[in-house]
Every structure is written in C-alpha cells, then in structure tokens.
Amino acid sequence: MKPETDSTPCCPLTAGRWNPYLAGTGIGLLSVLVFWLADKPLGMSTALSQASGACASLFMGWEKVGQNAYWAKHLPKWDYGTWFLVGTFLGALSAAVIGRRFRIESVPEVWKERFGPSVGKRMAGAVMGGVLCMYGARLAGGCTSGHGISGSLQLAVGSWTFFLVMFAAGVVTAMLMFKKS
C-alpha cells in the first residue's frame, strides 16, 4: 500500500488513486445527478436481494420464490437496480485495468498479518461476513450506500442511526478480531 507514490497527478484518468475528498465529492455529485435524472437514490442491497432470489430459484424453483412474502415485493428482474449493479462492477473493473491496479487477490495484507496466509480461512471469513452484511442490510432496509450515503444526505434519522451503530459495531468487531493475544 503506497497510495502517495502510486498516483501521478498529471493524468487523473490513469492515476492509481484519487484524493478521498475528491472521490467523496464525486460520489456526492453522482447522487445529485441520479436524484435529478433518474429520480432514484444510490443503493446496492435491494438489487442484491433481488439477485439472491434468482439464486434461490435454482434450487427452490421460481414458484416458491414468487410466493415468498419478501421476494414478492422484490422480484428478481432486469430493472434499474440490477443494471446499476452491472455498471458498478464494470466501472470498478475498468478503473482497475486502466489504472493498472487489477490484481488477483485471495488473502489481503491486513488479514494475512493477523490470521496467516491460509486461503480457506480467509474465504470462510469472507463468506460469513457476506452473509451477515446482507442479512443486516436487509433487516435495516439499506446498506452503506442506501442508508449511509443516500439516507444520511436526506437527513433521515433512521439512516444516521444506521451510520453510527454500524460504525460502532465495526470498531468493536475490529478490536476483538485484531486484538494482540
């Protein structure tokens, strides 16, 4: 991780990493643009839960998915939210390839320092974390984008609560996970 030396200020398109305030301003302006043009807030987890319905249909069948009280309200389909997910993937892929930052990574540095180089261990952690993330996001009604950014910028009390509780729970989890024993 050498963010300072990797970025070349002359060519922002190919620079490895942008100033976080610039990236944050970009995301803020993007939110405004999307509210204006598409009449939508930025959000991820609703479309991802639709995708989970598509995954479930592989072993439950579409009929059972359609009968589920939750998926009945969020039917898996190629709608705005799903195409937004496709765009997010393509955008990050392009940025990584153009900035020469595309790397196949199985075990990241910070995890390796604490839990060792085992790929299986990291994958198990990631799967468990993913399960909790999505369950929590659906229970709360949004994630870091839907509540954390879109909800907070509309001054919603529920979204600010999400932001603060999520952060506090994360700090406690990190303390326990990375405690030197």
Place this chain on the structure above:
Amino acid sequence: MHLAFLTNGPLLIGAVVFGFLFGWLLQRGGVTDYNVIVNQFRFKDFTVLKIMLTAVVVGGIGVAVLHAGGHADLHIKASPMLAIVLGSAIFGVGMVLYGYCPGTGLAAVGTGSLHALAGLAGMMLGGILYALSFPWVAKHILPVGDIGKLTLDHLTGLPVWAVFAVLALVAAGVFRFIHKLEQSRRP
C-alpha cells in the same frame, strides 16, 4: 409526483452509466481495497470516513437545492428503529469480517479480489436467509419503534439549511481532527 427525466430504455442505460461512475469512484477512492476498509475500523486509515462524510455533505446540499426548486423528489426510507439498530449492528460485524460492504464488495470483484467474490456468494446466502425469515421478522421486529420518515430537520425543528450548516461544520471539524492525527503519526 414522478420527476425522472429518464424512463424505460434510457433509464436502464442510465443505470449502467451511473453504476459505472459509482464503481469507478469506489476503485479510484481506494475503497475496493480490503485493507483500507478494515483499517478504518482500526483507526489506522481514514479514507472511508473522508469519502462518506464528503459525499453526504456535497450530495445532501445538492439534493436539498434540487428539492427546494421542485426538481427532485426525496426518497426517505421508513424507519423501523428496532430493525435498523439490530440490522446495522449485524452489518457492522459483517463488514469488518468481510472487509467490504455490498457496494465496495461487488466493485472489488471487478478489481480481481477473489475473497470479495466469496463474500458476494455469502451475500446471496444472506439475502436468501432474510427472505426465508421475513414472515417472522415482519411480525415481531419491523413493527417495533417505527418512527416513519423522520428527518433531522423535523426532529430538531431547525430549517434544512441550518442542519446542513451544522453538518458541514461537524464534517470540517472531523476532517481537521483526522488531519492532525495523520500529521502526528507521520514518521
């Protein structure tokens, strides 16, 4: 009232373009990196807070201006507080274990992170578990402490612009504090 310029086909093309910009900004901002996200929760890297707070202040003021001029609708989520508190606590634990949130995780798959892909599979499983538990959740959790679409301006009785002024000042204070901390840690 539906104020969208884009509908049908163009809306879906717009979705890909907006998503593309979002993914691009996440990667360039550095938050498709597991280490950056986890180190925020260990107070060793402040990229996540800087990006989120800036986005909220800039986006919030922009959307408030559009809304005041009648050019945008707000989309505030209903707030069942018990579900939000439980859900965000579970989410916080999951985010540190995964090292990503749903958006940055999906974006990180695009940068070559295989463990982000494993977590994406986990997220699918989490979505399925939520849908299967939904009838119980809807009966016992969602009705508790529903405050509707309450916003900070209504809660405090302040006008929207004053709330944003306070928010911008708080953000500036946080950024100043972070800057001093980073200076003091520099070797």
